[in-house]
Amino acid sequence: MSTLKDGRMAPHESPAAGRRSVGVDVPKSDGEKLVRGRPVFTDDVLPSGCLFAKVLRSPHAHARIVALDASRALADPEVVAVLWHPDVPQIPHTRAGQSHPEPSPWDTTILPTKARFVGDRVAVVAAETLAAAERALELIDVEYEVLPAIHDPAAALDADAPMIHEVPDPRGIAKGGESNLAAMIDVQIGDVDTALAACDHVIERTYVLPRVQASHIEPHVSVSWIDEDDRLVVRTSTQVPFHLRRILARILETSESRIRVIKPRVGGGFGDKQEMVCEDLVAVLTLRTGRPVRLEFTREEELIAARFRHPQTITMTTGVMNDGTLVANRMVVLADTGAYGSHALTVQANTGQKVLPLYPLKHIHYHVDSVYTNNPISGAFRGYGAPQGFFALESQMDEVAAVIGMDPLELRRKNHIRLGDVDPVSARLNEGKEGLARTVNSSSLEECIRRGAEAIGWGATPAPTHPRFKRGLGVGVAMQGSGIAGVDWAAATVKLNEDGSVNLLVGATDIGQGSDTVLSQICAEELGVPYEKIIILSSDTDLTPFDVGAYASSTTYVSGGAVAKAAADLKNQLLTIMAEHWQVNLEDVRFVDGVCMGPRDLSLDMGGVAHTALYTAKVQPAATASHMSDDSPPPFSAQFADVEVDTETGQVFVRRFVSACDFGTVIHPKLAEGQVDGAVAQGLGYALCEEVLVDDEGRVRNPNFLDYKIFTAMDMPLMEVIMLETEEPSGPYGVKAAGEVVINGPAPAVVNAIAAATGVRIRHIPATPERVWRAMHEC
Template identity: 35%
Template sequence: MARALKVLGKRTRRLDAEAKVTGALVYPSDKAPDDMLWLAVVRSPHPHARVLGVDCAAAEAVPGVVRVATARDVPGENAFGIAIQDQPVLCGERVRYQGDAVAVVAAESLRAARAGAAAVRVDYEPLEPVVEPEAAMRPDSPALHPGGNILHQGHFTKGDVAEGFRQSHVVVEREYDLPMMEHAYLETEAGVSFYDELGRLTVDSCGQYVYRDQTQIARALGLPLERVRAIGAHVGGAFGGKDEITVQIHLALMTHLTGRPCKLVLTREESILFSTKRHATRVRYKTGCSRDGRLLAVEARFVADTGAYASLGGPVLNLMLEHVAGPYRVPHVKVDGFAVYTNNGFAGAFRGFGCTQACVGIESQMDLMARAIRMDPLAFRLKNALQTGDRAALDYEMKTAVGAAATIRSAQKGKLWRGRAAWRKDLRKVPAALRPHVKRGLGVASQMQGMGLGIGLPDYCEVALELGPAGDCTLRASTSEFGQGAYTAYAAMLAERLDVPMERVRIVGGDTGLAPDSGTTTASRTTYAVGNALLMACERLEAELGRLAAERLGWPAGPARLRAGREPRVQGAGGQAALAGLLGQTPLEVRATYHIPVAEVELGDGLPHLLYSYGTHVAGVEVDTLTGEITVQAVEAHLDGGQVILRTGFEGQSEGGVAQGIGYALFEAVEFERGRCLTTNFNTYVLPTSLDVPTAIRTVPVVVREPTGPWGAKGISETCMVGVTPAILNALEDALGVRFTRLPVRAEAVLRALAEQAPGGRAGARTRRKGS
């Protein structure tokens, strides 16, 4: 049996709790180097236009303005992008969305910088915007990029769907219309730039992967990598929206041109216009199952609006394809997907990363099929749940721990589902007079989410671990901390492994100058990857301690372990010795690099993953049928993250995921009219507040240990959100008998649907049942 855990899985206090609560923690937008210049960016007001000329004379004459930069001033390659560098740092010929940058102004004050930006004259020739993805795919559409408007497409087949549908007792066909979603982090994109003490051009900002930022900055500025330093440790929220370059290159460019420190903080309007979003996606599903509830065929087509530039549009589409059938076994699959350029903003990474769209589709279909064959929705899911050794939708073997069935069983045993009959009728909190008009419903959704970057992309994680003579540990890992609690998780894992109290652990993160390359802070990978790397480092540390003890104290060869206490000691083959005595004044440093294991098969384009996290959500909604108002009253999250590292952090992630899942289901949509964004601030882009999120959120850890994970752990930062949305949609059908296929579902849509459902209204079912 495994040793009892001392630290992991407990309600540990966050390392940064006090600094965050007191405001002592310094975020990128708080930083202000001496003698700095403020930047303001001139952005295109047009979704699509040719740039005929940029006249900076008036801007340069504005008092306080020090420098105005345009495309001509970009010394290196005037392009950036994580996967494909198709977005100009500053547009010189053409702008492709409202928000594209044309010039940057550096000035002595923010006011002067903004006045300067307003004085830059850009001569545009507006072009017809490309706004409809289906139309943009056709050869006669104007092309936004040299290769045409299809950024990426993917097609997979397994078995024969036609045969699958022939065998099916029930076939369900629906189309889902999913909106573009904004990350809405608390802190907008922000940062400062300066030359550090070693003369490196340094950008201290808000990225999710400092080493890639460094590469992108160096490429655009035409500098060797070692002349550029990127920092991004504590960031005010990201959710994937700061994975791509935001302010970094503009900052670096202006410090490069002026020699002075610079600061840039985007306004909320700028942030919403300019930054990447979740892909608006049209999703078509046709699925079939047998009379006894075996899933037989899944056919799907995704058309994802990737907006003006590539960013991670290709990989996001790939994850839609990979997760097309959810965590279910299905013999016949056909899936086609397209990521299409348009002038509707700009899409990229966002928590869920394509799984979100697939999950809304497949989980709605699962409910419709269960309903059609009169089977309990959880029993139906359990019957089809993937197991280790099964073949996945894209026809590869599931090799690692599969928690699908375990989370479904946990949901079946959960309070909400067991008490569902009573829950539906419980209207005690509704005034008696209104009870006849209020309906309650429960819905479920199950989900899997690939962890890490998949196959084909290098996915490694290097860390450095330093042990001081007083027994204090410093872990250096370049990942960022944007609220998820990663640094505290690292400290907890070190404390568990090394017998060092958590308060003696220091994390140095997010800095190419101080920490080795630990990879991206994305894809639910950080706890898993850094955890494994630090375990390797700990082993090396013990070997090193043993070697030192052999060398200095004459111990027999073999590793030596650390023993905590007021006077930390080492224990090994030669007995015990004081750590301080062994190390002297010199700290001991070791490094380790962990490579995230990948699948043995390669389907191309980074597919598939080897590791997945699983989750099943149960959501309870209440609908006022007079006003159409929807209230999410309860959510139960059964999340398989393997061994829980931080219990409070686990629950915190889950509760935040519930809030964001509610936002996607019921509130949020970035809306465009002919490429012009209509929802540029939080007065029109409506987020749920604490009053819209239930107090009754229960998070149940379902521990299916991942053999390759640190203590069997894997990430949950995406599974905690993705299933919430379809669970709500399924709960709405339970409450109202209406299937919503267009997000967000607002009160307007509820009243419209209820009116159509009323006698004489339009009938909407597209379910084919054999022999009926």
């Protein structure tokens, strides 16, 4: 790939000339131990004498926990402890797992005095065996004062609605916590009302998005113990080890120095493991009993008491001229944050900030009410508000195109954001407050649309495979960010060993996406040493420097920046050492392909350099660097679905799916493709079958993988991934991000394809057979 510093698309020729690690499909750094099934996950190794914890959960959606009698449970000699709210510190906090200062409201305590949803924590048990802990749950007598509950977000702000949070310190709750409004955003750019009045057409539509769950196959699981220095150790399946340490220190009334958080391999996270759902409970049990404690969610608990993508109702109002010029967009969102305000503000901020800039109009109005209900808790899930927003925006674009009689791709081409454009929203809205201006400095979006359309055969829909099927093509375009501008930062440490190998210590959190591999590649490339020489250790708060963790598509862009800087620093140290050793001028020493070259025929490989440093100069070459970016360059995608609809049953079959992507430079092509494959699978589930159903009393009706249906190998369409690399000036080696952008397109692409096939518009997903059939039969 040629290096185009102006951010235009470069021809896809990974790796770029002269690169040996970046752009190469090197072996995944943790691959071998994973395919061998070695004990590398949290639950695979338990300390001896470990107790097993279980959570007693509320059967009521809203109830005061008045009294609790655990005497029958404790009569069992295998039951060691039962804790409820009087037994633990009642320090308000949020379990959202975010950076300091935390944008989510501090509306939570470790064990609450009032249950706010069916499944809320009431008590926690530790026993010698899991069976004994499970038995104990049946033997705890709780007196509840049942309160009226709200399950309909539209009713949460009614004057007579019961208050879900009456907290003494309503820090972070909208309007001082006077209502069930957890968070509110209202941002206007230009003057939407006046602009709409002058448009040829004004199109208003409402879209309804379901509650869905991340469904990482490894459940939430944490183990804690007291080490030989009386410090609390928490080994846990988390995306945010350093935030966890900070939050635990505060709510346990201790200091960070007394806590060590270790992240082993993590069996998928997708945002759901940003949340602290087990760690505080094992910690209080270990502190109480002095014993190691392990808590793992069951799948049923995952689908009741973990976190969910926020259900939203979105009304889009778009003003357009007859020639397809978009003039104004208004997006009004009602979001259900559930029983606690975890990510109540920031997910909804993202729905506007990440989505609306795709069409950088002069007139944009974004309004959100994010409300408390007595429903399961919403939170972070891959895409972080953008999948909801892009479903609405990209459905709306097809509806607008239909009204003005324009090809939907043509409408997008005419209006989408381009290289050099200023995103009008980011300066006004970032993490729920004023942000930093963003200019698009790299983009192959036009090419993504062209190549994607070509691959799917836009304009030439294939024939249906059965007489009762109808077939159609649809598109969904999207953008995202690369980390949170001005907020996310990371550090990395490199240290050289005698044989020229390098320890790379990062706080960045590999949760399966492969960040250990990608960061090792960046380190190897920068130092000019073979990838195999990098020994990576990630995420142990005692051993690695700080990193905010794995979220917001930040790791390659932000943590990668820290690794590149640390490696460059190390290289400079080595040049100085060798210049002194050879007694030559510093400017005459350089590295070429990992070999240190001096004047005349002086040269030494990295092992020799290391030996010289350690045993002649007697210094440890090592460097720590930090990296933060004021930018969050957008990756782009254009995704296309080819679907067939069974007109008799309403069932939708996705036959082919094309994703054309601009992630900036691709460090590891196969891992990057894997991000697309997985995001498409999750996005198609969002489009067609995933929905956590909550009944009128707040109970989840389908808390298992039989009834909460995610895509299997049999459901997947034929997939094509097209990488159209660009060189992002602000990213190390020109990277942007890959983790989230591609989860946004599948749902609108599928629903637009259903509309193309049948003429029926599905505005409430998932597009289940029943919904599609009813829409076709208007009943």
